Amino acid sequence: MKTIEFILNGELVRVDDPLNTRLLDILxxxxxxxxxxxxxxxxxxGACSVLIDHKVVNSCMVPLANxxxxxxxxxxxxxxxxxxNLLEEAFMNQGAVQCGFCTPGMIMATESLLHSNxxxxxxxxxxxxxxxxxxxxxxxxxxxxxxxxxxxxxxLW
Amino acid sequence: MVKHCIxxxxxxxxxxxxxxxxxxxxxxxxxxxxxxxxxGVPVDLMNHVLxxxxxxxxxxxxxxxxxxxxxxxxxxQDILNHPDTSSLLKKAIGEMASPGxxxxxxxxxxxxxxxxxxxxxxxLLLYDAFVVLESIDGTREVRIQDYIIGPRQTIRxxxxxxxxxxxxxxxxxxxxxVKVGGRKADAISKVSFAGAARIEEGILKDIRFAFxxxxxxxxxxxxVEESLIGRTISELQTAIPTIKKKMDALIxxxxxxxSNKKYRRLVALNLLETFLKDxxx
Numbered sequence: 001m002k003t004i005e006f007i008l009n010g011e012l013v014r015v016d017d018p019l020n021t022r023l024l025d026i027l028x029x030x031x032x033x034x035x036x037x038x039x040x041x042x043x044x045x046g047a048c049s050v051l052i053d054h055k056v057v058n059s060c061m062v063p064l065a066n067x068x069x070x071x072x073x074x075x076x077x078x079x080x081x082x083x084x085n086l087l088e089e090a091f092m093n094q095g096a097v098q099c100g101f102c103t104p105g106m107i108m109a110t111e112s113l114l115h116s117n118x119x120x121x122x123x124x125x126x127x128x129x130x131x132x133x134x135x136x137x138x139x140x141x142x143x144x145x146x147x148x149x150x151x152x153x154x155x156l157w
Numbered sequence: 158m159v160k161h162c163i164x165x166x167x168x169x170x171x172x173x174x175x176x177x178x179x180x181x182x183x184x185x186x187x188x189x190x191x192x193x194x195x196x197g198v199p200v201d202l203m204n205h206v207l208x209x210x211x212x213x214x215x216x217x218x219x220x221x222x223x224x225x226x227x228x229x230x231x232x233x234q235d236i237l238n239h240p241d242t243s244s245l246l247k248k249a250i251g252e253m254a255s256p257g258x259x260x261x262x263x264x265x266x267x268x269x270x271x272x273x274x275x276x277x278x279x280x281l282l283l284y285d286a287f288v289v290l291e292s293i294d295g296t297r298e299v300r301i302q303d304y305i306i307g308p309r310q311t312i313r314x315x316x317x318x319x320x321x322x323x324x325x326x327x328x329x330x331x332x333x334x335v336k337v338g339g340r341k342a343d344a345i346s347k348v349s350f351a352g353a354a355r356i357e358e359g360i361l362k363d364i365r366f367a368f369x370x371x372x373x374x375x376x377x378x379x380x381v382e383e384s385l386i387g388r389t390i391s392e393l394q395t396a397i398p399t400i401k402k403k404m405d406a407l408i409x410x411x412x413x414x415x416s417n418k419k420y421r422r423l424v425a426l427n428l429l430e431t432f433l434k435d436x437x438x
Binding site for chain 2: 020
């Protein structure tokens with residue numbers, strides 16, 4: 001069986017699971033990185049969002065084969081960064097977290113958005129987070145949190 | 158034993174594909190969902206599989222003369238961000254899925270998957286776009302209209318790969334893409350519509366329109382379109398009821414979990430009417 005190598009949260013890892021295993025299952029079962037959630041399992045909710053080469057993707061749709069040689073970051077790796085601290089604070093200030101199930105995915109989608117567009121408009125934030133469902137907050141607080149982070153974090157992204 | 162291969166280069170992919178049939182996987186965003194079982198269990202792709210997403214040879218996009226040539230492994234987001242991508246194609250791709258899917262899904266996959274509700278297919282047919290298919294025997298060009306023959310059915314030969322998508326660009330003065338779905342992002346279309354025209358001094362020089370999700374393949378009628386070229390905009394306005402009637406006869410929507418025939422038919426024809434009326438503005 002082919003061994004797949006990729007960078008996971010900054011460290012080189014080798015996995016020899018079947019190539020058609022979902023990245024989501026590799027993260028949760030092989031590496032016990034359970035911050036990445038399975039919601040719908042079909043790309044509609046974004047709870048499984050992670051970064052591949054710094055772009056948000058739904059890990060439930062990615063076969064292990066496709067991360068060969070890539071850089072993958074989950075919420076567990078991201079939380080060690082200054083940007084994460086700023087996002088955490090903004091999400092808390094704005095009341096953008098209730099049950100918390102969607103939050104890791106929201107945070108990863110926000111990082112991907114701010115990485116490509118450090119000062120997004122409200123409309124751009126809505127597009128950036130359009131693949132992430134939240135059934136608690138009604139989204140307004142999340143949008144405000146992203147705005148707050150992009151303002152306070154000027155220069156960080 | 159089912160084989161799962163990651164070819165290290167494009168040539169190797171073609172050689173393998175010539176030896177035996179493989180299920181082709183690009184971004185995986187359709188197949189990984191269609192064949193999933195349950196959490197923790199690898200998806201059941203059933204056949205030998207070639208994972209193509211990392212083939213760097215197929216990751217280019219370039220404008221060559223009046224054509225946009227899109228490498229098969231370019232992600233939707235890469236196409237969306239590219240300065241040479243036409244505004245109509247951008248509008249359609251921007252309505253597809255969500256960032257987390259656009260970063261990995263490909264337009265070639267949208268073609269290969271051949272869903273009647275594939276949003277990318279509607280503008281591609283409008284442009285008379287074609288695919289370049291390659292096997293170890295050589296290449297051939299096939300219009301996407303001819304390539305997809307039904308739901309999940311294409312005329313790809315066992316040893317062929319889509320190498321690139323070629324979009325002959327046009328200077329339209331008016332263009333629109335509308336997707337009707339249950340949600341702004343990540344919805345599978347109930348109906349989709351693309352329309353484009355070139356109007357010079359009140360005369361129609363070019364007009365095209367196509368519908369998605371109202372038949373087994375995208376619906377476009379060159380006969381109806383050609384009958385309108387050369388007409389004035391006010392003549393076009395008078396002809397709207399006739400055009401709607403002709404297109405009504407060509408669409409055959411179905412009832413499914415997302416919508417029903419009656420709604421799809423009504424909305425599709427209303428979108429056409431709106432597009433035609435807006436040409437007089």
